[in-house]
Amino acid sequence: MSTTPKALITGITGQDGSYLAELLLEKGYDVVGVARRSSTVTFERIAHLQEDIEIAFGDLLDQYSMIKLLEDHQPVEVYNLAAQSFVPTSFDQPVLTGEITGLGVTRVLDAIRVVDPSIRFYQASSSEMFGKVQEVPQTEATPLYPRSPYGVAKVYGHWITINYRESYGLHASSGILFNHESPRRGHEFLPRKVSYNVAKIALGLQDELRLGNLDARRDWGFAGDYVEAMWLMLQQDEPDDYVVSTGETHEVRELVQLAFEHVGKNYEDHVVIDEKFYRPAEVDLLIGDATKAEKQLGWKPKTSFPELVAMMVDADIALLKGDLKGISH
Numbered sequence: 001m002s003t004t005p006k007a008l009i010t011g012i013t014g015q016d017g018s019y020l021a022e023l024l025l026e027k028g029y030d031v032v033g034v035a036r037r038s039s040t041v042t043f044e045r046i047a048h049l050q051e052d053i054e055i056a057f058g059d060l061l062d063q064y065s066m067i068k069l070l071e072d073h074q075p076v077e078v079y080n081l082a083a084q085s086f087v088p089t090s091f092d093q094p095v096l097t098g099e100i101t102g103l104g105v106t107r108v109l110d111a112i113r114v115v116d117p118s119i120r121f122y123q124a125s126s127s128e129m130f131g132k133v134q135e136v137p138q139t140e141a142t143p144l145y146p147r148s149p150y151g152v153a154k155v156y157g158h159w160i161t162i163n164y165r166e167s168y169g170l171h172a173s174s175g176i177l178f179n180h181e182s183p184r185r186g187h188e189f190l191p192r193k194v195s196y197n198v199a200k201i202a203l204g205l206q207d208e209l210r211l212g213n214l215d216a217r218r219d220w221g222f223a224g225d226y227v228e229a230m231w232l233m234l235q236q237d238e239p240d241d242y243v244v245s246t247g248e249t250h251e252v253r254e255l256v257q258l259a260f261e262h263v264g265k266n267y268e269d270h271v272v273i274d275e276k277f278y279r280p281a282e283v284d285l286l287i288g289d290a291t292k293a294e295k296q297l298g299w300k301p302k303t304s305f306p307e308l309v310a311m312m313v314d315a316d317i318a319l320l321k322g323d324l325k326g327i328s329h
């Protein structure tokens with residue numbers, strides 16, 4: 001019998017799925033990535049890993065597919081990264097977001113309870129749960145006050161993870177991750193929207209960038225750093241919840257300004273405020289205190305805010321010039 005540990009990742013086609021798969025392969029795991037069936041292939045972020053990981057099909061909306069995945073692949077660790085993760089879409093599709101991002105967590109946890117309760121479980125909780133923040137900075141003990149259907153669904157996912165840990169003794173941990181970005185980030189999220197459009201402006205392909213609220217503040221880190229914290233949580237003797245953040249907060253405006261400055265331009269010459277990108281309710285200020293992760297996991301972020309912004313703009317310039325073959329960031 002093989003002694004190679006096997007990990008199963010839901011959300012393998014997403015930003016974090018690709019970085020986590022790379023990390024686990026480096027650590028000697030067999031990796032099974034769960035993708036949902038679609039009429040077009042959505043494997044862009046994992047194209048470079050397709051020889052090394054196994055893709056299996058399943059959907060967080062489908063309970064039986066979760067059970068079958070665990071029976072077929074017998075992982076020792078499950079990382080639940082799948083979600084409808086874009087906040088504005090959660091206002092337009094609140095029920096679907098609740099089904100996937102909230103109830104989907106129960107479907108995975110219940111499959112573990114039924115098939116093999118010794119499987120270790122990671123839940124991708126979010127700083128969006130802090131919403132209208134009740135404390136600054138936010139820790140594992142800060143009361144939750146979500147401000148979007150996505151945030152509400154994540155609160156459910158967070159508490160059902162704690163509930164299965166306490167009710168059935170599962171090794172189930174939640175990482176309360178603050179915003180993390182990379183050149184692999186979806187184009188609809190603010191930092192990637194900015195880096196891609198700044199790259200286009202720098203190359204003379206367009207002149208204008210339309211954005212919403214520039215006053216909100218976020219604690220932004222690099223996704224490649226954050227997936228290590230996920231893995232570390234599942235290596236602990238006891239399951240627990242951890243804030244993962246940089247401990248710095250920056251205005252959206254600051255990120256925009258930095259990205260434009262990186263290509264020698266003034267953001268005020270290009271940015272147009274468009275009410276369409278405002279949200280029905282906003283999360284005004286996020287800043288995390290990751291002291292517990294540092295003390296108990298030995299985890300610290302490695303990439304600074306200016307390094308992250310420069311990395312993303314440079315990668316998009318290379319992408320637009322056609323220099324970037326596959327994904328290497």
Ligand code: NAP
Binds near residue numbers: 011013082181
């Ligand atoms: P992402 O890029 O949006 O990826 C989401 C993944 O979930 C995709 O692979 C998507 O598949 C999959 N998915 C969606 N609905 C599904 C369903 N019904 N069944 C199976 N898979 C489904 O998100 P990310 O940035 O990598 O984030 C990973 C996780 O961390 C998410 O749960 C997110 O909510 C959470 N999180 C992210 C951040 C952040 O700043 N990035 C911060 C805190 C928490 P398709 O490719 O088919 O759409």
Ligand code: G4F
Binds near residue numbers: 128191
């Ligand atoms: O990049 P965003 O869309 O990320 P948001 O809403 O903070 O959510 C992300 O981080 C969460 C962790 O806190 C994750 F759980 C979640 O899955 C996701 O990954 O927006 C950041 C800020 C917001 O305040 C938004 O109002 O940027 C502001 N913003 C201003 N103009 C914009 C825009 N956001 C987007 N997406 N597009 C704009 O044009």
